[in-house]
Amino acid sequence: MGATQLTTTGGTETFPRAQVIRFRRSSIPSPSPPLVFDAARLRHESNIPTQFIWPEEDKPCLEAEEIHVPVIDIHGFLSGTGPAAAETLEIIREACKKHGVFQVVNHGVDTGLVTEAYRCMDEFFGMPLTEKQRAQRKTGESYGYASSFTGRFSSNLPWKETFSFRHAADPDSAGHAEVEDYFVHVLGDSFRQIGRVFHEYCKEMNRLALEIMELLSMGLGVERTYFTDVYKVNDSVMRLNHYPPCQKPDLTLGTGPHCDPTSLTILHQDEVGGLQVFIDEKWHSVRPIRDAFVINIGDTLMALCNGIFKSCLHRAVVNSKTPRNSMAFFLCPTMEKVLSPPSELVDDEHPRKYPDFTWSQLLEFTQKHYRADTMTLNVFSEWLLKNQTTTHPASKKLK
Ligand SMILES: C=C1C[C@]23C[C@H]1CC[C@H]2[C@]1(C)CCC[C@@](C)(C(=O)O)[C@H]1[C@@H]3C(=O)O
Numbered sequence: 239m240g241a242t243q244l245t246t247t248g249g250t251e252t253f254p255r256a257q258v259i260r261f262r263r264s265s266i267p268s269p270s271p272p273l274v275f276d277a278a279r280l281r282h283e284s285n286i287p288t289q290f291i292w293p294e295e296d297k298p299c300l301e302a303e304e305i306h307v308p309v310i311d312i313h314g315f316l317s318g319t320g321p322a323a324a325e326t327l328e329i330i331r332e333a334c335k336k337h338g339v340f341q342v343v344n345h346g347v348d349t350g351l352v353t354e355a356y357r358c359m360d361e362f363f364g365m366p367l368t369e370k371q372r373a374q375r376k377t378g379e380s381y382g383y384a385s386s387f388t389g390r391f392s393s394n395l396p397w398k399e400t401f402s403f404r405h406a407a408d409p410d411s412a413g414h415a416e417v418e419d420y421f422v423h424v425l426g427d428s429f430r431q432i433g434r435v436f437h438e439y440c441k442e443m444n445r446l447a448l449e450i451m452e453l454l455s456m457g458l459g460v461e462r463t464y465f466t467d468v469y470k471v472n473d474s475v476m477r478l479n480h481y482p483p484c485q486k487p488d489l490t491l492g493t494g495p496h497c498d499p500t501s502l503t504i505l506h507q508d509e510v511g512g513l514q515v516f517i518d519e520k521w522h523s524v525r526p527i528r529d530a531f532v533i534n535i536g537d538t539l540m541a542l543c544n545g546i547f548k549s550c551l552h553r554a555v556v557n558s559k560t561p562r563n564s565m566a567f568f569l570c571p572t573m574e575k576v577l578s579p580p581s582e583l584v585d586d587e588h589p590r591k592y593p594d595f596t597w598s599q600l601l602e603f604t605q606k607h608y609r610a611d612t613m614t615l616n617v618f619s620e621w622l623l624k625n626q627t628t629t630h631p632a633s634k635k636l637k
């Protein structure tokens with residue numbers, strides 16, 4: 239595998255292949271006007287810009303074989319009214335150890351809220367590009383609207399538009415309608431109602447994420463409240479993904495292969511389908527189930543589990559006819575919390591796999607130095623160890 243050089247404030251670093259974010263340098267004259275991803279126009283284009291054409295090894299298989307991702311009745315499990323608890327726990331444990339993905343039903347999230355959230359997404363993404371750009375995500379920021387990542391990356395561009403916003407939770411200071419305020423701030427008062435819908439949706443995602451954390455603590459055999467305690471105060475991100483049709487769906491990807499650098503992702507996909515997971519050395523599609531959420535383990539949780547539960551490798555493909563929407567709630571710890579696995583998961587036979595770090599460090603790494611992909615956690619760990627200082631909490635060496 240080749241290597242790409244990137245010069246940052248920390249010096250010159252070598253990272254594998256073309257994974258490094260290629261920064262646009264204003265000093266280099268650009269021969270053509272900047273690329274703009276205007277979905278309304280590009281969805282009809284059969285000559286797609288080369289920046290959207292992915293390398294041969296990443297080109298999608300649109301007819302990938304479906305895989306049955308385990309479906310867990312979460313209310314049944316937590317209330318003790320569902321199928322035998324021990325069996326359910328074993329299914330979760332196996333799925334998380336092998337590939338890091340399962341689905342939940344009977345989760346208590348009102349289907350009306352999900353439908354309403356999709357309606358609001360249609361309203362937002364259906365606006366002309368210039369209207370959406372009022373909420374433009376700025377360089378280095380994690381929130382806002384991005385039409386593909388034309389200003390951020392220069393190749394392997396994803397065929398999608400995204401709108402991301404923050405949802406911080408703290409049970410001791412609940413009540414602040416952060417999402418609603420954000421919508422009004424960036425888009426104006428006419429977006430208050432849409433902001434309210436997404437605020438409600440995020441609150442529900444936060445509740446569900448903490449319930450799933452209870453399940454995962456049990457699956458790992460640590461104290462039932464262990465991960466709920468870590469995440470009850472959190473600094474999470476909600477992302478709306480809109481994938482317009484593409485006349486060359488076999489050449490591009492909606493979202494490239496990656497593991498989420500975050501802790502836990504609660505994904506809802508509409509009925510169109512396009513999510514694929516990499517299991518047993520093959521890409522498989524995950525058929526949408528209207529009442530289910532897909533749960534992915536992310537890199538941060540994998541590090542907190544000392545590698546026992548795996549971060550799920552996934553991607554999204556597009557199609558030539560039907561626009562697709564998905565909603566991802568990324569549970570994240572607070573920025574400066576030092577993340578290290580519980581002592582029960584570390585011993586002589588299972589030494590520490592990753593160094594201590596903070597979410598703020600990993601987030602910065604994925605936003606400024608490295609485009610999140612299949613190897614983020616390993617590359618980040620090496621980078622941390624190389625750049626460690628004696629004063630930072632994340633500077634402890636691997637045992
Ligand atoms: C912290 C994050 C970075 C990304 C959004 C969240 C969680 C997943 C990451 C991402 C989806 C992984 C694939 C590449 C990426 C650039 C994307 O296609 O959206 C990633 C997100 C990002 O850096 O904005």
Ligand SMILES: O=C(O)CCC(=O)C(=O)O
Pocket residue numbers: 477479493498505507512513514552553554563564566
């Ligand atoms: O749209 C999908 O199905 C997947 C999206 C995704 O992986 C992400 O937003 O991180």
Ligand SMILES: [Fe+2]
Pocket residue numbers: 496497498503552
């Ligand atoms: Fe993802």
